[in-house]
Amino acid sequence: MIEGIATIVDGRYSFTSTKGGANSMKDTNKKWAFLFIAANLVLFLIFFAWPAILGVYYSLTEYNGNVATFIGLDNYINLFQDSSFYKALSRTFIYTALGVPLVYVTSLFVSVMLTSKHTKGKNVAKIIFFFPWLVSPIVVGGALEMDVWGGELWFC
Numbered sequence: 001m002i003e004g005i006a007t008i009v010d011g012r013y014s015f016t017s018t019k020g021g022a023n024s025m026k027d028t029n030k031k032w033a034f035l036f037i038a039a040n041l042v043l044f045l046i047f048f049a050w051p052a053i054l055g056v057y058y059s060l061t062e063y064n065g066n067v068a069t070f071i072g073l074d075n076y077i078n079l080f081q082d083s084s085f086y087k088a089l090s091r092t093f094i095y096t097a098l099g100v101p102l103v104y105v106t107s108l109f110v111s112v113m114l115t116s117k118h119t120k121g122k123n124v125a126k127i128i129f130f131f132p133w134l135v136s137p138i139v140v141g142g143a144l145e146m147d148v149w150g151g152e153l154w155f156c
Contacts, residue, residue: 114129
């Protein structure tokens, strides 16, 4: 015998089993989904939420590295009364409004040019763009060899 609950909602018939079946599979899926979300949630709390809460706490205190003395909104009052804050804020907005779109447009243009079939010299351009990415680990490895392990650099 099939046991369950039959309901009619908005003219639609639905049946929910009270013995395992599809619902137990849904419960298992919910457990796995929660497990995967929990890992991300823990990382979010550790690396974003906790530092943000500490930042708000420290902004309401006079903190010298050892003792945090609560001073309330005095830091914010001083900040909004300082004229250099408004200069820095306006420079930040101008830099963001001009710099971010310029970087995106330039990057898109360069990537289209490097992947286009009709661009001449794209192999040379790829070498020029990726050479710093290649050289950096070599320099770090050489510095480690010289400083940490006391050897001489192979390219000197």
